[in-house]
Amino acid sequence: MVERRTPIPVGEAVKRVMDFSIQGQTEFISITKSFGRYLSEDITATNDVPHFDRAPYDGFAVRAIDTKAASQTNPVEFEVVDHIGAGLITTKSVEAFQAVRIMTGAQMPSECDAVVMLELAKVYEKDGKSFMSIKRPFNPGDNVSFRGEDAKDGDVLIRKGTKINPGIQAILATFGYAKVPVARKPIVGFFATGTELLDVEDPLEPGKIRNSNSHMIAAQIERAGAEVHYFGKLPDEFETCYEAVKQALDKVDMLITTGGVSVGDFDYLPAIYEKIKAEVLFNKVAMRPGSVTTVAQFNGKLLFGLSGNPSACYVGFELYTRPIIRKMLFTEKPHLRKEKAILEEDFLKANPFTRFVRSDLTYKEGKLAVSPSGLDKSNIVMSLAGANSFIILPGGTRGFEAGTEVDVLLLEDFTGNEWPW
Numbered sequence: 001m002v003e004r005r006t007p008i009p010v011g012e013a014v015k016r017v018m019d020f021s022i023q024g025q026t027e028f029i030s031i032t033k034s035f036g037r038y039l040s041e042d043i044t045a046t047n048d049v050p051h052f053d054r055a056p057y058d059g060f061a062v063r064a065i066d067t068k069a070a071s072q073t074n075p076v077e078f079e080v081v082d083h084i085g086a087g088l089i090t091t092k093s094v095e096a097f098q099a100v101r102i103m104t105g106a107q108m109p110s111e112c113d114a115v116v117m118l119e120l121a122k123v124y125e126k127d128g129k130s131f132m133s134i135k136r137p138f139n140p141g142d143n144v145s146f147r148g149e150d151a152k153d154g155d156v157l158i159r160k161g162t163k164i165n166p167g168i169q170a171i172l173a174t175f176g177y178a179k180v181p182v183a184r185k186p187i188v189g190f191f192a193t194g195t196e197l198l199d200v201e202d203p204l205e206p207g208k209i210r211n212s213n214s215h216m217i218a219a220q221i222e223r224a225g226a227e228v229h230y231f232g233k234l235p236d237e238f239e240t241c242y243e244a245v246k247q248a249l250d251k252v253d254m255l256i257t258t259g260g261v262s263v264g265d266f267d268y269l270p271a272i273y274e275k276i277k278a279e280v281l282f283n284k285v286a287m288r289p290g291s292v293t294t295v296a297q298f299n300g301k302l303l304f305g306l307s308g309n310p311s312a313c314y315v316g317f318e319l320y321t322r323p324i325i326r327k328m329l330f331t332e333k334p335h336l337r338k339e340k341a342i343l344e345e346d347f348l349k350a351n352p353f354t355r356f357v358r359s360d361l362t363y364k365e366g367k368l369a370v371s372p373s374g375l376d377k378s379n380i381v382m383s384l385a386g387a388n389s390f391i392i393l394p395g396g397t398r399g400f401e402a403g404t405e406v407d408v409l410l411l412e413d414f415t416g417n418e419w420p421w
């Protein structure tokens with residue numbers, strides 16, 4: 001008698017995975033290697049930025065009070081007592097009707113509170129001394145970039161769990177983070193199972209297919225922010241698969257297999273979980289594709305038995321494996337980000353189970369529009385290339401017409417979503 005499995009709702013399956021106790025770890029890496037990694041601690045300003053008042057223009061630093069009487073008919077003259085560029089500070093004390101020629105980025109002389117742009121000053125020499133004159137008054141603070149205007153010492157600037165982008169790299173450098181606290185990348189191992197599988201470089205043979213899941217999953221692991229550890233492909237042989245899975249578990253933080261997880265005669269994953277005494281969290285989910293997705297735990301490690309069918313495998317990873325990886329990367333929003341979009345074409349199939357349709361989400365005149373990126377069957381590979389999202393069609397619904405607003409999950413987003421969607 002074939003085993004009967006009871007499907008559980010997607011939300012329950014997600015919860016069982018996310019309740020699994022697994023923590024991220026911090027490592028410190030050079031800032032030069034930190035782009036694209038995830039912060040494991042909040043980043044706080046360690047000083048004011050800028051940490052001194054400075055000139056935002058090339059010009060003359062003056063005391064605003066000395067400029068009050070300046071007008072078109074009454075130029076006011078200043079003696080230029082020093083000349084500084086960025087990185088230098090003046091040693092002069094600026095007295096009434098004196099100015100320092102100052103370049104963008106240089107620290108303001110302490111007595112000065114305004115900068116006259118070069119274009120507004122008339123420059124000349126008299127008796128071997130430098131002078132400039134202006135024909136308009138300035139207020140205190142005019143053309144000054146103030147200490148702390150960009151950030152104040154102690155400000156929390158970036159939350160842990162954020163993916164480091166080029167702007168964050170600039171912030172890390174600004175505050176002297178030569179070593180950056182980032183989440184250690186979880187090591188995600190995986191096997192592709194199936195006697196039918198050929199390697200990419202192999203010529204086709206009758207009954208055999210090239211192993212596409214490995215390359216797809218490797219990229220999904222990387223996109224999720226984890227480290228890929230590919231153990232290779234396995235034939236559908238119980239002992240071989242059992243030994244391989246058992247030994248691989250020591251080398252990884254979690255282990256994925258693709259294929260061999262359904263009720264077929266050569267689907268050995270269920271028996272392997274039993275033999276290693278793994279606790280199965282679920283083995284049937286009310287979703288399409290990916291209903292056979294199985295998750296088990298053994299010795300503090302999760303085992304993801306993803307379907308062999310490419311589309312089902314892809315969806316299973318995004319819904320269950322990616323969020324737990326993201327949790328280990330310290331984010332508070334580990335799930336795929338959900339948005340609403342207008343369905344661009346009819347999708348008239350009924351949905352006994354919740355359906356995750358691989359789809360192409362675009363902007364149309366300021367709104368989000370979405371359409372399936374190919375055939376909606378779990379064995380289909382081609383629809384995956386154009387998929388940047390999943391349309392969620394709830395279980396128990398009949399069909400959806402073009403123009404309907406639907407929920408979509410974003411695959412290329414790195415901010416994420418809290419649970420529930």
Ligand SMILES: Nc1nc2c(c(=O)[nH]1)N[C@H]1C(S)=C(S)[C@@H](COP(=O)(O)OP(=O)(O)OC[C@H]3O[C@@H](n4cnc5c(N)ncnc54)[C@H](O)[C@@H]3O)O[C@H]1N2
Nearest residue numbers: 192194211212213214259260261262267292307308309312
């Ligand atoms: N009697 C039943 N049969 C099936 C059921 C069921 O409930 N009762 N479920 C179906 C569903 S739904 C799915 S999904 C598949 C899941 O099968 P498995 O996860 O056991 O995967 P396999 O049987 O090993 O392979 C399925 C399919 O995928 C191809 N495959 C496998 N690995 C790869 C790979 N690395 N690259 C590309 N393609 C791969 C494989 O050749 C098969 O065609 O079971 C249904 N059957």
Ligand code: MOO
Nearest residue numbers: 289290291312378
């Ligand atoms: O698990 Mo299967 O992918 O539902 O088609």
Ligand SMILES: [Mg+2]
Nearest residue numbers: 260262264267
């Ligand atoms: Mg099978």
